[in-house]
Amino acid sequence: MKSLSIKDIAVKANVSITTVSFIINGKAKEKSISEAVIEKVEKIIEESGYKPNQIARSLRTGNSNIIGLIIEDISNSFFSRIARLIEDKAYKKGYKIIYSSTENSIDKAKELINMFKSRKVDAYIISPIKGIEEDIQMLLDDGNPVILFDRNLKDVNTSYVGADHFNASHQSIQSFIDHGKKNIALVTTDINVEQIIERYDGYKKALEDNGIRYDDKLVLKIHFNQEESETIAQIQELFENKKIDAVLFATNYLAISGLKALKQINKKVGDDFGVIAYDDHEAFELHTPRISAVQQPLEEIAETIIKLILNQLSSKGKSPAEEVIIPARLVIRD
Amino acid sequence: MKSLSIKDIAVKANVSITTVSFIINGKAKEKSISEAVIEKVEKIIEESGYKPNQIARSLRTGNSNIIGLIIEDISNSFFSRIARLIEDKAYKKGYKIIYSSTENSIDKAKELINMFKSRKVDAYIISPIKGIEEDIQMLLDDGNPVILFDRNLKDVNTSYVGADHFNASHQSIQSFIDHGKKNIALVTTDINVEQIIERYDGYKKALEDNGIRYDDKLVLKIHFNQEESETIAQIQELFENKKIDAVLFATNYLAISGLKALKQINKKVGDDFGVIAYDDHEAFELHTPRISAVQQPLEEIAETIIKLILNQLSSKGKSPAEEVIIPARLVIRD
DNA sequence: TTGATCAACTAAAACGTTTTAGCTTAGCCG
DNA sequence: CGGCTAAGCTAAAACGTTTTAGTTGATCAA
Numbered sequence: 001m002k003s004l005s006i007k008d009i010a011v012k013a014n015v016s017i018t019t020v021s022f023i024i025n026g027k028a029k030e031k032s033i034s035e036a037v038i039e040k041v042e043k044i045i046e047e048s049g050y051k052p053n054q055i056a057r058s059l060r061t062g063n064s065n066i067i068g069l070i071i072e073d074i075s076n077s078f079f080s081r082i083a084r085l086i087e088d089k090a091y092k093k094g095y096k097i098i099y100s101s102t103e104n105s106i107d108k109a110k111e112l113i114n115m116f117k118s119r120k121v122d123a124y125i126i127s128p129i130k131g132i133e134e135d136i137q138m139l140l141d142d143g144n145p146v147i148l149f150d151r152n153l154k155d156v157n158t159s160y161v162g163a164d165h166f167n168a169s170h171q172s173i174q175s176f177i178d179h180g181k182k183n184i185a186l187v188t189t190d191i192n193v194e195q196i197i198e199r200y201d202g203y204k205k206a207l208e209d210n211g212i213r214y215d216d217k218l219v220l221k222i223h224f225n226q227e228e229s230e231t232i233a234q235i236q237e238l239f240e241n242k243k244i245d246a247v248l249f250a251t252n253y254l255a256i257s258g259l260k261a262l263k264q265i266n267k268k269v270g271d272d273f274g275v276i277a278y279d280d281h282e283a284f285e286l287h288t289p290r291i292s293a294v295q296q297p298l299e300e301i302a303e304t305i306i307k308l309i310l311n312q313l314s315s316k317g318k319s320p321a322e323e324v325i326i327p328a329r330l331v332i333r334d
Numbered sequence: 335m336k337s338l339s340i341k342d343i344a345v346k347a348n349v350s351i352t353t354v355s356f357i358i359n360g361k362a363k364e365k366s367i368s369e370a371v372i373e374k375v376e377k378i379i380e381e382s383g384y385k386p387n388q389i390a391r392s393l394r395t396g397n398s399n400i401i402g403l404i405i406e407d408i409s410n411s412f413f414s415r416i417a418r419l420i421e422d423k424a425y426k427k428g429y430k431i432i433y434s435s436t437e438n439s440i441d442k443a444k445e446l447i448n449m450f451k452s453r454k455v456d457a458y459i460i461s462p463i464k465g466i467e468e469d470i471q472m473l474l475d476d477g478n479p480v481i482l483f484d485r486n487l488k489d490v491n492t493s494y495v496g497a498d499h500f501n502a503s504h505q506s507i508q509s510f511i512d513h514g515k516k517n518i519a520l521v522t523t524d525i526n527v528e529q530i531i532e533r534y535d536g537y538k539k540a541l542e543d544n545g546i547r548y549d550d551k552l553v554l555k556i557h558f559n560q561e562e563s564e565t566i567a568q569i570q571e572l573f574e575n576k577k578i579d580a581v582l583f584a585t586n587y588l589a590i591s592g593l594k595a596l597k598q599i600n601k602k603v604g605d606d607f608g609v610i611a612y613d614d615h616e617a618f619e620l621h622t623p624r625i626s627a628v629q630q631p632l633e634e635i636a637e638t639i640i641k642l643i644l645n646q647l648s649s650k651g652k653s654p655a656e657e658v659i660i661p662a663r664l665v666i667r668d
Numbered sequence: 669t670t671g672a673t674c675a676a677c678t679a680a681a682a683c684g685t686t687t688t689a690g691c692t693t694a695g696c697c698g
Numbered sequence: 699c700g701g702c703t704a705a706g707c708t709a710a711a712a713c714g715t716t717t718t719a720g721t722t723g724a725t726c727a728a
Contacts, residue, residue: 003451003476005714016678021716032675054452055392056714059683064389075418077411084409084435096449098432101418115430117337118388142337259620283617286593339684350708355686366705390684393713 004050012048013041020045024052058120067309068116069099070109070126078252078279078296079127082149085302086125093310095122104191104224106131113139123309128153130192145312147305151194152323159312160323161304163296165195165278168328169202170209172248172276172294175330177210181246181274183218187235187258188250190221199250199278217242228257235261246274252281252293259287280331290333300326338384346382347375354379358386392454401643402450403433404443404460410587412613412630413461416483419636420459427644429456438525438558440465447473457643462487464526479646481639485528486657493646495638495658497630499529499612502662503536504543506582506610506628509664511544515580515608517552521569521592522584524555533584533612552576562591569595580608586615586627593621614665624667634660 006024010017015037022031023041044050058064067090071079079101087097098121102109106129113135116124123145128136133155139146140158149161176184186203189196200219207214220238222231235258238244249255255277262269269275269289277284277293284291304324311319340358344351349371356365357375378384392398401424405413413435421431432455436443443466450458457479462470467489473480474492482494510518520537523530534553541548554572556565569592572578583589589611596603603609603623611618611627618625638658645653 007714017715018678018680018717019676022677025716031677034676037676051448051452053393053454053714054449055389055398055454056683057716059387059389059393059685059713060715060717062683073418074408074421075411075415077409077414080411080414081409084407087408087435096432096434098430100430101421114385115388118385120387120389256616256620263620263622281617282590282615283620286590286597286617286621288597288622340686341684351685352687352708352710353706356707359686361687366707368706371706387684390713391686393683393715394685394687396713 003053004048006050006052009041009044009048009050012044013037015041062120063122064120065094066096066098066119066121067123067125068112068119068121069097070112070116070124070128071099071101072104072127072129073101074099075101076253077281078150078298081298082302085298086305089302089306090309093306102129104129110135123147123313125149125305125309127151128193145309147308147312149301149305151196153194157321159308159321161301161308162195162325163301163328164325165198165328166202166205168294168330169199169248169250169278170206171202171330172278173203173206174210175276175292175332176246176248176274177206177212179246179274182212183242183244183246184212185218185220185238185242185244185247186250187220187222187238187247187254189224189254191224196250199248203248218244222254228260231257232261232264236265239267240265245272247276249275249277252277252279252284255291255293256281256283259283259291276330284333292330292332292334295329295331297326297329337387338382340384340386343375343378343382343384346378347371349375396454397456398454399428400430400432400453400455401457401459402446402453402455403431404446404450404458404462405433405435406438406461406463407435408433409435411615412586412632415632416636419632420639423636423640424643427640436463438463444469457481457647459483459639459643461485462527479643481642481646483635483639485530487528491655493642493656493658495635495642496529496660497635497662498659499532499662500536500539502628502664503533503582503584503612504540505536505664506612507537507540508544509626509666510580510582510608510610511540511546513580513608516546517576517578517580518546519552519554519572519576519578519581520584521554521556521572521581521588523558523588525558530584533582537582552578556588562594565591566595566598570599573601574599579606581610583609583611586611586613586618589625589627590615590617593617593625610664618667626664626666626668629663629665631660631662 006017006020010020019033020041022028022033023038028038069083069086074080074083083099090097100112102112109129109132124139125147127150128148133153136146136156147159147161152160152162173184188200204214220234249258267273275291277291280293280295284293308322340351340354344354353367354375356362356367357372362372403417403420408414408417417433424431434446436446440463443463447469458473459481461484462482467487470480470490480492482492484496486494486496507518522534538548554568583592601607609625611625614627614629618627642656
């Protein structure tokens with residue numbers, strides 16, 4: 001019933017705990033343990049199904065082989081796909097991932113950081129929100145590897161991996177303009193994070209570059225946590241009361257609400273009404289007509305994150321902060 | 335730099351480690367520590383930002399306040415939404431969740447169980463695959479609370495929470511038949527899990543109940559890990575070469591591939607070609623026409639899982655196994 | 669013969685908690 | 699005044715590892 005400990009193995013093999021430990025950790029040669037003993041112990045371990053207690057191990061060594069991943073919401077497909085990729089890649093390097101969602105709450109984010117800290121995770125991957133700069137700085141001060149992704153924090157000097165939101169947004173609007181659109185709306189959220197602001201800036205700059213006057217009335221900021229029905233109503237109001245011939249949605253879930261809104265008021269997407277969504281989604285490919293979208297290179301982002309983390313882990317957190325901005329891709333459909 | 339330990343607090347407060355521990359764990363009254371000391375220690379803890387080392391705590395107490403969640407694939411929206419709900423509810427009870435994806439690999443599933451075991455999680459929530467019955471039995475034998483969900487394992491006597499796949503499938507096919515369909519196809523996967531089999535059985539039984547001959551040729555089993563393009567090709571072949579007037583997709587990602595396939599060969603969903611998807615997805619509501627789907631009551635499933643887990647935890651894993659089958663809902667659209 | 673070197677192994681400390689068992693001191697009763 | 703109880707606290711063991719600093723005995727060179 002109670003699980004085996006290294007002591008049980010030692011007793012069975014009639015050797016010391018130390019010897020067993022050396023063998024388990026592959027230090028047998030180095031510590032000159034004889035072939036015979038190695039074999040004997042390994043056989044016993046094999047037969048008994050003994051697995052070292054990771055908790056005791058962590059307590060002693062101070063590291064856990066666990067990487068903490070803090071994201072906004074695991075049920076959002078952007079995050080769940082990234083999480084899956086990160087998990088995969090980390091797994092291959094012998095690291096496990098623990099993840100948790102902040103739901104855009106500063107308090108929950110702080111709690112999560114604390115919980116990861118008290119569990120001594122070896123590194124942190126965080127898609128941050130404003131308000132936790134200090135907590136992140138403390139992690140850094142303690143020498144922990146920390147990588148931010150998706151959204152950067154200005155005041156913290158740490159590594160960051162993210163897509164080029166400004167240019168992707170700029171390019172989307174430019175594409176509308178090239179197709180003769182003049183009255184271009186932006187539906188975005190009111191959460192105050194870097195990547196949303198960059199998308200907004202890209203929108204404004206593209207208009208400006210083309211001599212189109214920026215109109216506050218064409219920008220709709222949706223509350224983060226509100227009911228979808230309300231979102232849909234707000235979007236409908238925008239579309240019905242303003243002269244609009246194209247719209248950029250700043251997130252994919254807003255685009256989905258937006259498409260529902262369009263469907264209800266029976267407005268068709270097409271040559272005289274352009275739509276681009278930021279972050280692709282399966283629904284867009286399937287929609288009639290298919291919806292254009294900005295694709296973030298998930299694979300590349302995940303790959304880069306893991307690469308940076310491993311670098312930092314091997315350099316004991318003393319490698320300099322790096323910012324990697326990865327171009328996003330505008331996929332024009334239909 | 336190094337994080338504080340209970341000893342540092344004890345020294346600062348000029349009391350023993352024991353006293354600090356009692357205070358941290360709310361046993362101060364019970365152990366008759368004076369108000370004055372309690373206040374002093376709490377103040378120091380507050381000021382210094384001390385957080386107990388959970389690893390040491392786990393090592394000593396043998397539990398971790400962590401629940402392990404093992405699922406097929408976190409990037410599948412069914413699982414990521416369930417995960418989010420479970421995480422939420424567990425969090426409110428003071429438990430954290432660690433999750434990991436098996437990707438339908440028996441080896442990875444076993445490894446995950448081992449890794450959770452060696453990290454001493456307090457309970458396991460598993461959406462299992464065939465081939466890990468023994469491992470699960472071992473967990474049970476060791477007195478661990480284990481809840482299976484989504485798919486059951488026949489040979490293991492443990493609690494299970496899942497939707498009524500058989501009836502939902504039966505009802506879907508019945509609905510086709512009620513609308514005059516005769517040649518009804520089933521697109522499913524070749525993975526050998528309970529819930530997929532139940533959906534298949536429901537399909538067969540509904541045909542039988544209505545005196546329609548079961549035709550092997552109308553059932554397409556897709557390999558789990560194959561490229562989507564190949565899946566689409568296979569589905570197209572089925573639709574083009576057989577006389578079919580309705581199709582049930584056994585998972586939502588198959589339905590999405592199927593809808594893409596239909597689009598490419600320009601076959602319209604409508605009165606003369608019915609489609610139902612098992613597991614709803616945002617894309618279905620948005621599709622033109624809207625696609626009917628079987629909705630699993632995620633909220634209720636998550637709620638029930640947590641309820642059972644907490645029961646087991648409080649009864650030290652000695653409460654009897656319970657099977658909860660929750661009805662699924664067929665949502666007919668357009 | 670002596671000392672050095674090396675192979676083969678091990679005792680015990682340390683990691684940071686929780687908890688059992690006990691130690692003082694003061695107060696109170698008879 | 700002796701004995702008992704209770705209040706208020708603490709020493710030390712235990713959890714299961716890793717790792718440092720050995721010990722022992724054999725071999726070998728001089």
